[in-house]
Amino acid sequence: MNILWLAPVALIDNKNVQPATWVMTLAKALAINNVNLTIVNYNSKIKKDVVEIEYENIKIIYIKTPKLKLDFITFYQLRIYKVKKYLKKIANDFDVLHIHGTEHQYEAMSIGLKIPKVISIQGIMHKYVRFIPASRYKQFLEWRLSAFYETKYIKKNYYYSCRTNWDSSIIRSNNPQAKIYMIWEMIREEFFYDHFSSKKENILFVGGKNPVKGLKELLCAYDNSLQSHGLKLIVLGVCSIKDVQSIVNEEGLKSINIKNIDCRGMQDARGMIKAYEESYCLVHPTYIDNSPNSVCEAQLAGLPVIATDVGGVSSLIENLQTGLLIENKPKAIEIAVKKLYDDDLLREYISKESRWVARERHNPKIILSKTLSMYKELINEKKK
16 A cells, blocks of 8 residues: 655654654554555755655655745745645555645645545644734734635545544535544554653643643733642743743733743653653643644543633543533633642542543554555545
8 A cells, every 4th residue: 555645744853853743653653554655745944856764664755845935925836836746746656645734735735636635634724813813923824824725625625534523513514525534643652651640739731832822821820829829830832931921021910930830842752741740730721722632642641631622622521521621711720720739539530531531532553443444445436
């Protein structure tokens, strides 16, 4: 079986750093199960027009595209043209094209190819873009342009792979004829073990300074009273103490002691697990999300999760069973964190239930089997 992916695989450096874990975990599983897998992505930093890398029996190809500023002012047309031209040369060597996400104009790049095509939904840009604050005008324009391509091509594809009730309902409403496969993402093996703290000392946040993830609301809740319980806040992702201080100043937060906030930056699985083992809950007060890996990984490890009831999050969390679903408001965050702080039995129950449910949901054997069955069905449909 020869499978071609279009996927957001970052340029792998000498240390084999690979941030797209939701892509590569499945890719590695396919590669060791006799799938000949090739992944194509674009990159503006490579020097050659095409760079090919062999990575754990997977062929990864990067197509050189213009710098972001030039790329953007041409409405990504140069990016689309270069990748599309390359795909036309190689597509006939593959049985299926699997596109990961609608955020990167992959759908436009693949128009006209004769092989079966399936799109896995990640985020949904035309829903996400409305939550970008006005102060981040550049990001808003980039996301708006991505949303334009997404809505234009979402009706032109037939096969989709979805995960939540939310993303599947959006596909059905925009494309009633679509064939939808429900397949969860494969999560890294390291998280399938117990990693959480029984001590009530730290709250964990994974989302950095991304304004959509809700750090501002969490800091407001922390300023109100959570800090007074002796709780410290661990922040993972792209975020510095200066970024935190900026939010504190903008919101006029008077009680926060910056020394109680530990910004650790981007972390690999080992670093995330270390943070789990120092924390008694993950707070994910996002404005919008489909199926956030930060929630899935925490649940697998048994770390209780508090998350806002938006997008597809309710497909991950049953309130008071496998986590706490709340509104994206500081007071709601404050009440939920205190609830887990005061109720040891609830916290232990949620930890146990979320582990069991998440490990069934993200069972790698089931996900691999469903993915292979999807590919075989697409291949058989072509032969008819």
